[in-house]
Amino acid sequence: MSRILIAYASSFGQTRKIANQLAAELRGRGHEVELADALLAKPPPVEDYDAVVIGSRIQFGLHARPLLEYIIDNRAELHAIPSYAFVVSMAAAGATAADPNGYVAKLLAITHWQPRVAVAIAGGLPYRSYNWFVRFVMKRISRSAGHSTDTRHDHEYTDWARVQQIAADISRDLAPKQAPRPSAPYAQA
Numbered sequence: 001m002s003r004i005l006i007a008y009a010s011s012f013g014q015t016r017k018i019a020n021q022l023a024a025e026l027r028g029r030g031h032e033v034e035l036a037d038a039l040l041a042k043p044p045p046v047e048d049y050d051a052v053v054i055g056s057r058i059q060f061g062l063h064a065r066p067l068l069e070y071i072i073d074n075r076a077e078l079h080a081i082p083s084y085a086f087v088v089s090m091a092a093a094g095a096t097a098a099d100p101n102g103y104v105a106k107l108l109a110i111t112h113w114q115p116r117v118a119v120a121i122a123g124g125l126p127y128r129s130y131n132w133f134v135r136f137v138m139k140r141i142s143r144s145a146g147h148s149t150d151t152r153h154d155h156e157y158t159d160w161a162r163v164q165q166i167a168a169d170i171s172r173d174l175a176p177k178q179a180p181r182p183s184a185p186y187a188q189a
Helices: 014-028 065-073 075-080 100-111 132-145 160-174
Strands: 003-009 032-037 051-057 083-089 117-122
Touching: 003 014, 003 065, 014 032, 014 051, 014 083, 014 160, 051 065, 051 160, 065 075, 065 100, 083 100, 083 160, 100 117, 117 160
Parallel strands: 003 032, 003 051, 051 083, 083 117
Antiparallel strands: none
């Protein structure tokens, strides 16, 4: 089927888990998928793929700078092929709005990129991975948002069924389009 790149940025692992789940789902549908962590190295050239999925974590209200630069540097190539975006933040946890806090809109405004689909996905609170300062800040933010403040445990808010649905939608979008069958001529009696 299609050769797909999933480029992502994950500071504490939740965006990586989502990217890995999308990759597994897409591979299960027959696609060849390569993952690239933009915080470790610049993702490969867009033109090497049939489609690209880009996922950014939101940390303190900001998208990952390496992904923003990658999108801007490759915007024309991204517009030439099917491309998709997901933004991972705690703002999406339990939200009824499609783009809580406007992080998807902000990504598109900064980069001037128009992917076929751009969605917000709830992340997690890996309190045990945070240093003392981040834990303190995230606990205060979580309290005001109504999320767990129990720092003895990590908390996951990602809707995995939704991640599966996103992969199914991408796969369906990339499926070869069938030409309509000509209708059979009517038999005359």
